Amino acid sequence: MTNQAVRDLLERSNRLGADPRNTNYAGGNTSAKGTAADPVTGEPVDLLWVKGSGGDLGTLTENGLAVLRLDRLRALTRTYPGVEREDQMVAAFDYCLHGKNAAAPSIDTAMHGLVDVAHVDHLHPDSGIAIATAADGPALTEEIFGDRVLWVPWRRPGFQLGLDIAAAQKANPQAIGVILGGHGITAWGATSEECERNSVEIIERAANYLSKNGKAQPFGAPRTASLPEEARKARAAALFPVLRGLVSTDRVHIGHYTDSDVVLDFVNSERVHELAGKGTSCPDHFLRTKxxxxxxxxAPDAPLDEVVARARELHAAYREDYRAYYDRHATAASPAIRGADPAIVLAPGVGMFSFGANKQTARVAGEFYVNAINVMRGAESVSTYAPIDEAEKFRIEYWALEEAKLQRLPEPKPLATRIAYVTGGGSGIGRAIALRLAAEGACVVVADRDAEAAQRTADEIGGSAVTADVTNADAIRKSLREAVLTYGGVDLVVNNAGLSISKPLLETTEQDWDLQHDVMAKGSFLVSREAARVLLAQGLGGDIVYISSKNAVFAGPNNVAYGAAKADQAHQVRLLAAELGPHGVRVNGINPDGVVRGSGIFASGWGAQRAAVYGVPEERLGEYYAQRTLLKREVLPEHVANAVFALTGGDLTHTTGLHIPVDAGVAAAFLR
Structure with missing residues (x-):
């Protein structure tokens, strides 16, 4: 049965974490002290429940809490070796654990355990950090709060900071919390309700002060006008693959684009270069945003080639500057440089591009930079924005404890950081491919002319859906632009959309011929052409996979239009492999036998037509196909998806222009 203190803590945490005015994603931590039975002796023992390392307050559950014995935690003050060796205390927290913990204690555990009040909140509200990063933060704190909230100068999170806060609280029993210089706020209360009330009071009083006393244009006058929305999206889509390629110099990243009013107001201002150059302050911010x-x-409407050329120059300068920053502060004990590419790119008149190891990380990096913009606005509106100095930032960024946290991250899946675009992904083979690529870590864009089917698949895999008729060049352009604006580019394209009409030559109409060639031959060409523009702009190589058919080489009866369209697709593979190879783009094909179960094509009438040709009941067509193969096995959508992954999963790095049969062995379709 969950302890009442824990229930209150979780409810408070979820309420605070659900409101972005209180703290950023995964930022801050909360705690409660109480009594529970020792699992061995049954005797009551005083405990601390505190949000563990990682996780998010808004979604915190009991499994996300670290539970520690208070007597043992506080006993560490007697063995504390001093600030120069305080990192050792994090390992000591493990010896204070109680029961079977679900979460590891975080660096902020001391802050919660040493403050002698039952409930403690440590949060990163924009309003609070604005005061914490103001040049005259101590004076502002006194003016806004009097003696109810104290100022604690910047100190790196750790055991000593916990001692500092505990000492401030003990010496000032009237205080409800502190402003932590360069960092955030900490509040406390005798009950969970009082603690939450005090946290909200600090946040709201800071916000109200900034609103009432702040100057109107802390970023200065607008210097750049935003492009109109449609032109802005078009320019963002054109720039995004280029930027993604640049920031992936050291390791490949996924992107996120933001053109909110908050972002545009900042990037268009006359002080954007000055203030952005000062960098972010709160550790939670710059650990995610650099x-x-x-x-x-x-200029946002400058010729694209000029913007691209300048972006390349600025990126080279950024990398040189970051390397110099690392060299200025690194010691023999510092971790190796983790990469010199930016995580945030600001484009006046266009918006913000943020990057990370996956979509969530990229999105969160952007959200954190919005927090940083809000902090700069607040600080500059009543004072001067004065973030912690560069050396302290380096100590946080290349902290041994931070490095250890990174090393504990799970190994990425094979297709992590790859963006896949799958046509005909709403059903059948396309759906199976989308599911497999997503399971292997890819960000998947499901393209289908059936918007509802595409959305169903996307919802199933946590991807995105676009509506696209592959016979329409404009629809393809728009859908790929949407994919780029969602993830930053495209790496893996699967030409899967298809249909079939089975008729003898003399019954095949011109419309039958045109329809099948429009969808498969022309459709694949249009998709590959538009995708190649993105792939080449990125400069990261990539894959294009054609789902062709054994009918591309096997001459079956009553099948002239379908077989000819598939043969066209098959030769496109060879042609594009030759043309795109110098750019690192591999083009391969897959030749399945008839996939009956789960196939949209067969369900739409093709199955009945082929069954009639072969003189078998439609419900036994899959069995018929299986029996004519060498392996006597039916081909399913999942088998085709397996082949797509085999081609793109990282092992066949030197393979292009290949067709892989997935037909259980049809001798007449053997490649020669």
Whole structure:
């Protein structure tokens, strides 16, 4: 049965974490102290429940809490070796654990355990950090709060900071919390309700002060006008693959695009270069956004080739500057440089591009930079934005404890950081391919002319859906633009959309011929052409996979239009492999036998037509196909999806222009 203190803690945490005014995603931590029975002796023992390392307050559950014995935690003050060796205390927390913990204690555990109040909240609200990063933060804290909230100068999170806060609280029993210089806020209360009330009071009083006393244009006058929305999206879509390629110099990233009013107000301002150059302050911010962003300095409507050329120059300068920053502060004990590419790129008149190891990380990096913008606005509106100095930022970014946390991350899946675009992904083979690629870590864009089917598949895999008729060049352009704006580019394209009409030559109409060639031959060409523009702009190589058919080489009866269209697709594979190979783009094909179960094509009438040709009941067509193969096995959508992964999963790095049969062995379709 869950302890009442824990229930209250979780409810408070979820309420606070659900409101972005209180704290950023995965930022801050909360705690409660109480009594529970020792599982061995049955005797009551005083405990601390505190949000563990990682996780998010808004979704915190009991499994996300670390539970520690208070007597043992507080006994560490007697063995504390001093600030120069305080990192050792994190390992000591493990010896204070109680029961079977679901979460590891975080660096902030001391803050919660040493403050002698039952409930403690440590949060990162924009309003609070604005005061914490103001040049005259101590004076502002006194003016806003009097003696109810105290100022604690910047100190890196750790055991000593916990001692500092505990000492401040003990010496000032009237206080409800503290402003932590350069960092955030900490509040406390005798009950969970009082603690939450005090946290909200600090946040709201800071926000109200900034609103009432702040100057109107803390970023200065607008210097750049935003492009109109449609032109803005078009320019973002054109820039995004280029930027993604640049920031993937050290390791490949997924992107996120934001053109909210908050972002545009900042990037269009006359002080954007000055303030962005100061970097972010709160450790939670710059650990996700790098210490500062890359800022484009070209007009938003300048010719694209000029903007791209300038972006390349600025990126080279950013990498050189970041390397110099690392070299200035690194010691023999510092972890190796983790990559010199920016995580945030600001484009005046266009918006913000944020990057990360996956879509969530990229999105969260952007959200954190919005937090940083809000902090800069608040600090500059009543004072001067004065973030912690560069050396302290480096100590946080290349902290041994932070490095250890990174090393504990699970190994990425084979297709992590790859963006897949699958046509005909709403059903059948396309759906199976989308599911497999997503399971292997890819960000998947499901393209289908049936919008509802595409959305169903996308919802199933946590991807995105676009509506696209592959016979329409404009529809393809729009759907790929949407994919780019969602993830930053495209790496893996699967030409799967298809249909079939089975008729003898003399009964095949011109319309039958045109329809099948429009969908498969022309459709694949249109998709590959538009996708190649993105692939080449990125400069990261990539894959194009054609789902062709054994009918591309096997001459079956009553099948002239379908077989000819598939043969066209098969030769496109060879042609594009030759043309795109110098750019690192591999083009391969897959030749399945008839996939009956789960196939949209067979369900739409093709199955009945082929069954009639072979003189078998439609419900036994799959069995018929299986019996004519060498392996006597039926081909299913999942088998085709397996082949797509085999081609793109990282092992066949030197294979292009290949067709893989997935037909259980049809001798007449053997490639020669």
């Amino acid at each position: 210490v500062k962003p890359m800022v484009l300095d070209t």
